[in-house]
Amino acid sequence: MRIGEVASAAGVSTRALRYYEQQQLIASSRSTGGQRLYTPDTVERVRWIQLLYAAGLSSRTIVEFLPCVHTGIAGPEMIARLRAERDRLDDHMRDLAATRARLDSVLAAAEFGATRPAGEAAEV
Amino acid sequence: MRIGEVASAAGVSTRALRYYEQQQLIASSRSTGGQRLYTPDTVERVRWIQLLYAAGLSSRTIVEFLPCVHTGIAGPEMIARLRAERDRLDDHMRDLAATRARLDSVLAAAEFGATRPAGEAAEV
DNA sequence: CTTGCCTTTGACGTTAACGTCAACTTTTAC
DNA sequence: GTAAAAGTTGACGTTAACGTCAAAGGCAAG
Incomplete structure (x- = not known):
């Protein structure tokens, strides 16, 4: 090709x-x-x-991983690297989920405000 | 401060x-x-x-969002932007989860290979 | 053979979110 | 009052993953 x-x-x-x-x-x-x-x-x-x-992942890291991704073969040190990256990914996903949740609650508040006809029950 | x-x-x-x-x-x-x-x-x-x-998110986007994040007030257009970003986040998280899964299966294969005493049942 | 599209190397441009001096001025601590 | 610590502006440096010319050569069709 x-x-x-x-x-x-x-x-x-x-x-x-x-x-x-x-x-x-x-x-x-x-x-x-x-x-x-x-x-x-x-x-x-x-x-x-x-x-x-x-x-x-950076291209430097990817270069390390690709062979083992294809062959399924990795030394113990490479396995550790793979685990580390997987765990980093997990952490990142947790952070994203938390952020998403906070963003969602902001959205809920904004949507609630938007359903009020501009000033209904806004002040005491 | x-x-x-x-x-x-x-x-x-x-x-x-x-x-x-x-x-x-x-x-x-x-x-x-x-x-x-x-x-x-x-x-x-x-x-x-x-x-x-x-x-x-870029700083340009964050600048848009921060006020509403604090006040909880947003116009309909801002609400749409918030929804869009939340959805983008969802998509990204799905992609990450998929990648994590593939990486994990690579890891499983590598770990399996590593538990074999180097050449056991490797060839027929 | 030549038209038109694909490819090649080389090299400078881009963008974001800071890092890192440098040369000074402010505050703080004693 | 005098160091040391912390802050100020200005400006150039960094990094990654490409984008974008430019000038020139390769390739299948008619």
Whole structure:
């Protein structure tokens, strides 16, 4: 596959793919003319990359994780890193849930205020 | 309160507080000598700011939300914005949960491999 | 062969939320 | 009254993940 195909299949820009290659996140062979050629599974790989980015991992961390993500093989040290990131994710999700709850209560108050005809029972 | 007190109370740097003021997120009066003076509720406000930042909101958005967060008053348009952000948060949390699950299954596979004494039942 | 689209490398631009001096002035503590 | 600690403005630095030209070469179709 050429770069444009992979890009549209994975939903990213060609610029992003070149950037990923530079960060060692993906690899490519070259055509005789020098154009990048990818194997089809690159698309899946790129999707993983997007997921991990969205989860707040840096490209440096993703580079560490990707091999083990595909092979399912990891040394004890890598397992610890994986656990750490998973736990960080858990913490983050808890924080988000709390924030969401507070935002929701603000919303409830605002909606309640909005249902009052502007000044009903507003003062004593 | 002076800037240092607020900073340590809220767990941010003084630089951050000056930045927030520049972004209109917080306000301050000045001492005769020109030093910033804050009311105690600024601490709470800064905590809110941190929460919303962590939730992925930009300072521009936070500036819109903060008044209504404190007063509980919002026009219909603001209520729509609040709902939109809450929903975005929900979506994001779902994505994170999915990613966490996939990461966890990778971990499970890796841990399983690690419990095998290196080559037991690995090949047929 | 040539038109038109795709790709390549190189390099500068962008954005957000601060970090980090530097050179001073204010406050505080003794 | 005098250090030391804390604060002030101004301005440049940082980082990540790309965006956006620019100039030039590759590639399938007719």
